[in-house]
Amino acid sequence: METDRSASTPERQPLLRVRGLGKSYRRKGAGWARTDVIVAASEVEFEIFAGQTLALVGSSGSGKSTVARCVTRLEKPDVGHVWLQGADIAHLGFSDLRPFRHELQMVFQDPATSMNPRFTAAEIIEEPLIIQRPGDKSAHRVRAKELMQEVGVSPQWANRPAMEFSGGQRQRLAIARALALKPKLLVLDEALSGLDLSTEAQIANLLLDLQASHSLAYLLISHDLALVARLADMIAVMAHGRIVEQGPVAQVMANAGHSETRALVASARVAQANLAALGAAL
Amino acid sequence: MKYAARRALRAVVLLFGVSVLCFLFTEMAPGSFFDEMRLNPQISPETISGLRARYGLDQPLLVRYSRWLTSVVNGDLGFSVAYNSPVAPLLWSRALNTLLLTTTAMLLTWLMGVPLGVWSAAYRGRWLDRVVEAGNSLLISIPEIVIALALLALAVRSRVVPIGGMISIGHEDLSGAGKVNDILRHLLLPTAILVLAGIAIVIRHVRASVVEVLDAPFVRAGRGLGIGRTRLLFRHVLPVAASPAISLFGFSIASLLSGSLLVEIITGWPGLGPLLLDATLARDVYLVIGGIIVSAVFMIAGNFIADLMLLVADPRIGTGGLNEE
Amino acid sequence: METLALVNRLSVAYLLEGDHPVRALNQTSLEIRPGEMVGILGESGSGKSTLAVAFLRLLPANAQYENGSIRFRGRDLLILPEAELRRIRGAEIALIPQDPTLALNPVKQVGCQIAEVLRAHVPIGAKERAARVEELLGELGFDHPRQVSHAYPHQLSGGQRQRVVIAQAMACRPRLVIADEPTSKLDASIQAATLSLMREIGQRHGMAFVVISHDPTVLAGFVDRVAVMYAGCIVEEGPTEEIFRRPLHPYTQALVRLCARYMPNTGTRSRFPAIDGEPPDLTGLDVGCRFASRCPERMQVCTERATEETTHDSSRRVSCFKYGN
Numbered sequence: 001m002e003t004d005r006s007a008s009t010p011e012r013q014p015l016l017r018v019r020g021l022g023k024s025y026r027r028k029g030a031g032w033a034r035t036d037v038i039v040a041a042s043e044v045e046f047e048i049f050a051g052q053t054l055a056l057v058g059s060s061g062s063g064k065s066t067v068a069r070c071v072t073r074l075e076k077p078d079v080g081h082v083w084l085q086g087a088d089i090a091h092l093g094f095s096d097l098r099p100f101r102h103e104l105q106m107v108f109q110d111p112a113t114s115m116n117p118r119f120t121a122a123e124i125i126e127e128p129l130i131i132q133r134p135g136d137k138s139a140h141r142v143r144a145k146e147l148m149q150e151v152g153v154s155p156q157w158a159n160r161p162a163m164e165f166s167g168g169q170r171q172r173l174a175i176a177r178a179l180a181l182k183p184k185l186l187v188l189d190e191a192l193s194g195l196d197l198s199t200e201a202q203i204a205n206l207l208l209d210l211q212a213s214h215s216l217a218y219l220l221i222s223h224d225l226a227l228v229a230r231l232a233d234m235i236a237v238m239a240h241g242r243i244v245e246q247g248p249v250a251q252v253m254a255n256a257g258h259s260e261t262r263a264l265v266a267s268a269r270v271a272q273a274n275l276a277a278l279g280a281a282l
Numbered sequence: 283m284k285y286a287a288r289r290a291l292r293a294v295v296l297l298f299g300v301s302v303l304c305f306l307f308t309e310m311a312p313g314s315f316f317d318e319m320r321l322n323p324q325i326s327p328e329t330i331s332g333l334r335a336r337y338g339l340d341q342p343l344l345v346r347y348s349r350w351l352t353s354v355v356n357g358d359l360g361f362s363v364a365y366n367s368p369v370a371p372l373l374w375s376r377a378l379n380t381l382l383l384t385t386t387a388m389l390l391t392w393l394m395g396v397p398l399g400v401w402s403a404a405y406r407g408r409w410l411d412r413v414v415e416a417g418n419s420l421l422i423s424i425p426e427i428v429i430a431l432a433l434l435a436l437a438v439r440s441r442v443v444p445i446g447g448m449i450s451i452g453h454e455d456l457s458g459a460g461k462v463n464d465i466l467r468h469l470l471l472p473t474a475i476l477v478l479a480g481i482a483i484v485i486r487h488v489r490a491s492v493v494e495v496l497d498a499p500f501v502r503a504g505r506g507l508g509i510g511r512t513r514l515l516f517r518h519v520l521p522v523a524a525s526p527a528i529s530l531f532g533f534s535i536a537s538l539l540s541g542s543l544l545v546e547i548i549t550g551w552p553g554l555g556p557l558l559l560d561a562t563l564a565r566d567v568y569l570v571i572g573g574i575i576v577s578a579v580f581m582i583a584g585n586f587i588a589d590l591m592l593l594v595a596d597p598r599i600g601t602g603g604l605n606e607e
Numbered sequence: 608m609e610t611l612a613l614v615n616r617l618s619v620a621y622l623l624e625g626d627h628p629v630r631a632l633n634q635t636s637l638e639i640r641p642g643e644m645v646g647i648l649g650e651s652g653s654g655k656s657t658l659a660v661a662f663l664r665l666l667p668a669n670a671q672y673e674n675g676s677i678r679f680r681g682r683d684l685l686i687l688p689e690a691e692l693r694r695i696r697g698a699e700i701a702l703i704p705q706d707p708t709l710a711l712n713p714v715k716q717v718g719c720q721i722a723e724v725l726r727a728h729v730p731i732g733a734k735e736r737a738a739r740v741e742e743l744l745g746e747l748g749f750d751h752p753r754q755v756s757h758a759y760p761h762q763l764s765g766g767q768r769q770r771v772v773i774a775q776a777m778a779c780r781p782r783l784v785i786a787d788e789p790t791s792k793l794d795a796s797i798q799a800a801t802l803s804l805m806r807e808i809g810q811r812h813g814m815a816f817v818v819i820s821h822d823p824t825v826l827a828g829f830v831d832r833v834a835v836m837y838a839g840c841i842v843e844e845g846p847t848e849e850i851f852r853r854p855l856h857p858y859t860q861a862l863v864r865l866c867a868r869y870m871p872n873t874g875t876r877s878r879f880p881a882i883d884g885e886p887p888d889l890t891g892l893d894v895g896c897r898f899a900s901r902c903p904e905r906m907q908v909c910t911e912r913a914t915e916e917t918t919h920d921s922s923r924r925v926s927c928f929k930y931g932n
Contacts, residue, residue, distance in 0.1 A: 196886070205881055230877050270828070280851040499710050500711055508727045509697070
C-alpha cells in the first residue's frame with residue numbers, strides 16, 4: 001500500500017514545526033567532579049505535515065526521546081520553538097498548554113508501565129476525556145468502547161483490569177487512549193519495541209490503518225531502521241543530541257552520508273544478511 | 283567525599299539553626315525562674331532585679347544569644363539557677379547514664395532485630411515468620427508505658443532484678459567488679475523495656491526491605507550461578523536491603539539521648555530525661571537550653587552518621603549512580 | 608555422539624489461586640549434544656523462558672513439574688537433592704539472564720560479582736580469583752580489565768553489563784550455557800558483536816549453547832539447530848537452514864514470513880505480513896492443536912485431537928496433521 005510523500009507545497013503549512021530545539025540536563029558528577037551538564041538535544045529542526053510520518057532514529061543516548069518529550073511538553077525545552085498548527089507551545093505554562101494537549105498525544109514504549117494496571121480498559125481510555133470534559137460519563141463510556149473496537153480489543157472486556165491483558169492488547173489500549181481526544185499528531189516513542197514479531201506486525205498494521213482513516217501524522221521514535229522503512233515517509237537521524245541527516249526515507253537509506261546513518265544501516269543489514277544466507281522463504 | 287563534606291556542612295548549619303530556635307523558644311516561654319520569688323512579698327523587687335542582672339537576664343536578646351553562643355562553643359553551657367552550679371557538668375554525668383542505658387538497648391535491639399528480620403523474610407510464610415510477626419504485632423500495639431509498667435510489675439513480683447535507680451545502697455563499698463555487676467543488674471529492667479518497645483519496628487523494617495530485594499532478578503541470577511543460600515542472603519541481599527534500615531538506624535542513634543525519657547522516669551534511672559523535665563518545669567533557662575543543644579547535637583550527629591553509612595552501603599550515592607537514565 | 612542433555616516429555620504448570628493451572632510446557636522434548644548450538648524460537652507464552660529456568664530448577668514456588676525428566680550427563684536434574692543441584696548451577700549449567708541491568712547486584716563491584724561464582728565452585732584463593740576475573744574480562748573484550756572489575760554496574764554501559772553477565776556464566780567453563788534473549792536489551796549496533804563473542808568463547812571451550820529468542824534473525828546467524836515453540840510445545844525442530852528455507856509447520860512458516868519486515872523494501876509505507884489472532888491462552892482446556900485457531904491451513908482434525916510428532920528427513924521433527932498421522 002503506497003502513500004504519496006512528495007515534498008511540501010508552499011501552500012501547505014506543516015502541522016508541527018520545530019526550530020532550534022535544545023535541552024540540557026544537569027547531573028551530579030562522580031566524586032570530586034562538578035555537576036556535569038549533559039546536552040541531550042541541540043539545534044533540532046524538522047517539520048511534519050498532516051498525514052505524514054517522520055521517524056526520528058538513533059542509538060540510545062542520541063537524544064531522540066528527549067526531543068519527543070519536549071515536543072509533547074512532558075518536559076520544557078531550554079531553547080527553541082515548537083509550532084503546533086502555528087502556535088508556539090515550547091515555553092507555555094501548564095494551564096496554557098491545555099487546549100493544545102488534545103491535538104498532540106503520545107504512546108509510550110512499555111505498556112506495562114504506561115498505564116495503571118488496576119484501571120479497567122474503559123477507565124484507561126476514558127481518562128483523557130474525563131480530564132478535558134468532566135461530567136459526561138455515559139458518553140465517555142460509549143466512546144471508550146468504540147475506540148476499543150477500533151483498535152481491535154473486544155469491547156466486552158471493557159471492565160477488565162489492564163493487567164489481565166497481554167502486552168500487545170495493552171499497547172492497543174494505549175493507542176485507543178491516545179486517540180480519545182481526536183489528535184492530529186501521535187508521538188510514538190519506541191511504541192513497537194520489545195514486542196513479539198507477530199504482535200509488532202499487528203500493531204504496525206493497526207497504526208497504518210488508523211493513519212489512513214483518521215489522517216493522522218506520526219512522529220515515530222525508533223532505533224530500528226527496518227521498521228522505519230516500512231512505516232515512515234521522512235527520516236531524521238540523530239547522534240549526540242543533533243540531527244545529522246534528514247530527508248525522505250528511501251533517499252537517506254540509499255545514500256547514507258553521515259557515519260551514524262551508515263552504522264544504523266549496517267546493523268540493519270546484519271539481519272538481512274543472515275536471512276539471505278539461509279535462503280529464507282520470505 | 284564531596285558528598286560527605288556537603289552533608290557535614292548541612293549538619294553544622296542545622297546545628298546553628300537549632301541553637302537559635304531553642305534559645306528563642308525558651309525566651310518566649312511564659313514565666314521565669316524569678317516569678318515565684320516575685321510572689322514572695324519578703325523579697326524586694328530590687329533583689330530580684332539585682333539577681334537578674336547578676337545572671338545577665340536583663341540584657342537584650344541578641345547580646346544574650348551571642349554571649350551564650352560564644353561560651354557554648356568554648357564548652358561552657360552556662361549556669362543553672364535552680365541547681366546553682368554550672369550546667370555542663372550536670373548534663374555530662376546525666377548524659378553518660380542515659381547513654382549507658384540507650385546504647386546497650388540499641389545494640390541489643392539491632393543485634394537481635396536484624397537477623398530476626400532477615401530470617402523472617404527468607405522463610406516468609408513459614409512458622410518462624412508467623413511467630414515473629416505475631417510477637418511484633420503484639421509489641422507494636424502496646425504503648426511503651428504499658429510495657430514499662432508491665433515489666434515493672436513483673437520485676438516487683440519476681441524480685442529477680444533490682445527495681446529503680448542505677449546503683450544500690452552501699453554501692454561505694456563494692457569492689458570494681460562488684461560495682462560493674464551492680465550497675466548491670468540495675469540496667470536489666472530499663473534495657474528490657476526499651477528493647478521490647480523498639481525491636482518490633484526494626485524487625486518489620488528489615489523484613490520488609492529484605493522481602494522486596496529477595497524478588498529481585500539479581501538474586502535469582504545468583505542462585506542460578508550456584509551461590510549458596512546463606513551467603514546470598516547476607517552478602518548479597520542484605521547490603522541492598524540495608525538502606526531503609528540504615529535510615530532507621532540513624533534515627534536510633536539520633537534518639538540516643540532523647541528516646542528514653544519515659545523509661546528513665548518510671549524506673550528511676552538517673553538520666554538526662556528526668557533532669558530536663560525538672561529544669562523545664564522550673565524554668566531553669568540555661569539548663570534547658572543546654573540539654574536541648576546536647577540532644578540536638580546527638581540527633582544531627584546521628585543523622586550524619588547514618589548518611590555516611592548509607593554512602594558506604596550504597597555506592598550509587600557518591601558516584602551519582604542514582605541519577606542515571 | 609553422546610547426549611549432553613535430554614529433556615524428555617517435560618510438562619510444567621503454574622498453579623494460580625482460584626484459576627485453572629497455566630500449562631507453560633506440554634510434553635516438551637529436546638536433545639542437546641556436547642558443543643552444539645541450539646536455538647529456541649518462540650514468542651510470549653510459548654514456554655521458552657520456563658524451559659530455560661526449568662533446567663536449573665529455579666521455577667517459582669507455584670510451578671509444578673507434572674511429569675517428564677531432564678537428564679544431564681546421565682542424571683535426572685528433577686530428582687537431585689538441592690545441594691547437588693547447587694553444585695551444578697553455574698559450574699556445569701549456567702544461565703545468562705535476559706536483562707543484564709537487573710541481573711547484577713547494584714551495590715557490588717562487577718569483579719566481585721564474577722568472583723562470587725568462582726568462589727562458589729572453584730577451590731582457589733582470593734588472589735587467584737582476582738586474577739581469573741581479570742582474565743575473563745579480558746576474554747570478553749574489555750581493554751582495561753582491572754579498572755572494569757572495580758566498577759559498579761551503573762558505571763557501565765548496557766553492552767558492557769551484558770558482557771559481565773556472560774563472564775559470570777562462563778567463569779567456571781560450564782558444559783551447557785543457556786542464554787535467555789541475550790540481545791534483546793542491547794542496541795542493534797552491538798547485538799551481532801556480542802553474539803559472535805559468545806560463540807567464539809563457547810567454541811573455544813567446547814560449551815554447548817541453548818539460545819532463546821523471539822527474534823528469528825538472532826538465531827539465523829548463530830545456531831546450528833532451531834526448535835520452534837508455541838503454547839508450551841515444540842512444534843518443529845531442525846537444522847537452522849532447513850527451518851528458514853523450508854519451514855514445515857504453518858506457525859514456523861508464518862514466523863519466517865514475518866521476517867520480511869527486515870528485508871529492504873522500496874522505502875514506501877507497506878503493511879506487515881501479520882498472523883491473525885492473539886497469543887495462546889495457556890489455561891485453555893481445548894483439545895487439539897493449540898495453533899488451530901490462528902492457522903490458515905486448519906483442518907477438521909486439528910480441533911479434535913492433540914498432534915503427534917513425526918520425523919521428517921531424519922533430522923527434523925514436526926507436530927502437525929499436515930504431515931503423517
